[in-house]
Amino acid sequence: MVHHHQRCLVNKPYQDLAAVHEVSIMMSILDLAIEEARKNSAERIQRISLEVGERSGVVIDALEFAFEIVIKNSIAEGASLVIHSIPYKGECIACGFQFHCDGFLICSKCGNFGKIISGQELRIVSIEVE
Numbered sequence: 001m002v003h004h005h006q007r008c009l010v011n012k013p014y015q016d017l018a019a020v021h022e023v024s025i026m027m028s029i030l031d032l033a034i035e036e037a038r039k040n041s042a043e044r045i046q047r048i049s050l051e052v053g054e055r056s057g058v059v060i061d062a063l064e065f066a067f068e069i070v071i072k073n074s075i076a077e078g079a080s081l082v083i084h085s086i087p088y089k090g091e092c093i094a095c096g097f098q099f100h101c102d103g104f105l106i107c108s109k110c111g112n113f114g115k116i117i118s119g120q121e122l123r124i125v126s127i128e129v130e
Helices: 009-038 062-071
Strands: 044-055 082-086 089-092 098-100 114-118 122-129
Touching: 009 044, 009 062, 009 122, 044 062, 062 082
Parallel strands: 044 082
Antiparallel strands: 044 122, 089 098, 089 114
């Protein structure tokens, strides 16, 4: 009997691509933050606060890692990042009940379909400057 050992060769490249995705997102967030800081004659960004939905397609750990990379040599160097995770929630189109989604938009009260009401957002909540 011959045993074939399988190795997964795709996880690492996809993880790297995910990190690149978050770096690109964080670069855009930093650009917006710097633009706002300059509009307000600020010399330094102290904190950036974000809301990130559970189903936004953004990996929070990768976003935090990307933040540390993109703030180097900018007016945000040394700043902190605060991320508030927003739950993936739906609202039943039949009975109006709001529920936490576990992957399907099915009302846990009556079984009808629901619509997404939160969990897909990615937004800058605040930028603290000095």
